Amino acid sequence: MKILLVGAGGTLGGAVRKALAERGHEVIGVGRTGGDVICDVTDPEAVGRLYAQVEGLDAVAVAAGDAVFKPFGELTADDFAATFRGKALSQVELVRQGTRHVAPTGSFTLISGVLTDEPIVAGAAASAANGAVEAFVRAAAIELAPQRINAVSPTVVEESLPGYAPFFPGMEAVPASRVATAYVRAIEGAQTARVYAVHGAR
Numbered sequence: 001m002k003i004l005l006v007g008a009g010g011t012l013g014g015a016v017r018k019a020l021a022e023r024g025h026e027v028i029g030v031g032r033t034g035g036d037v038i039c040d041v042t043d044p045e046a047v048g049r050l051y052a053q054v055e056g057l058d059a060v061a062v063a064a065g066d067a068v069f070k071p072f073g074e075l076t077a078d079d080f081a082a083t084f085r086g087k088a089l090s091q092v093e094l095v096r097q098g099t100r101h102v103a104p105t106g107s108f109t110l111i112s113g114v115l116t117d118e119p120i121v122a123g124a125a126a127s128a129a130n131g132a133v134e135a136f137v138r139a140a141a142i143e144l145a146p147q148r149i150n151a152v153s154p155t156v157v158e159e160s161l162p163g164y165a166p167f168f169p170g171m172e173a174v175p176a177s178r179v180a181t182a183y184v185r186a187i188e189g190a191q192t193a194r195v196y197a198v199h200g201a202r
Helices: 011-020 043-051 077-098 125-145 157-166 178-188
Strands: 002-006 026-031 057-062 102-111 148-154 195-198
Touching: 002 011, 002 148, 011 026, 011 157, 011 178, 026 057, 043 077, 057 077, 057 178, 077 102, 102 125, 102 178, 125 148, 178 195
Parallel strands: 002 026, 002 057, 057 102, 102 148, 148 195
Antiparallel strands: none
16 A cells, blocks of 8 residues: 555654555655655645645555643643644644545544543643544544544553653553554554554553
8 A cells, every 4th residue: 555654753653654664555754844755734735735746545644743731721722722733633634635635445544642531630632632533533434435534542652751751640651563553453454433542451
């Protein structure tokens, strides 16, 4: 398959890219500052230019999304707007425009996160955006068929603990390679409207 992978240069994205490439897929990495294609996916016009640069896609996957982490009392309207733009609206736009550029039986794999189900202090904006992504996946699936859409919901990955451990006290981390297997399942499988949770011990 020819797969467009947003966030391919990040910790999780790198693991997803490796897993897909090892299975023989052609992966086109997209990043804001680096990658095979440069694109700020929070800009709808940039998303349009992105799809104009690539052809013959079988799948689109997202392995990154920006969110603001602050105590609730410190979160501003702009913080919530930035989080929804970075984590939810950008992914919605990739699907909205992507339906015309992905194969009729192709797929979209989005990213949400453990905070949908396990909220933490300073994570209200991220939890809200994650929930929006998962609701969108379920709603879009009933209209996209035969194209498919799913989401992967990871907990914090082990490789990111140095920066994120204080936000996830007591939550079991998982290696990025394990989260990557959920992307393989979503892309190569036949299911749609699913949220594949990777939240700790099996």
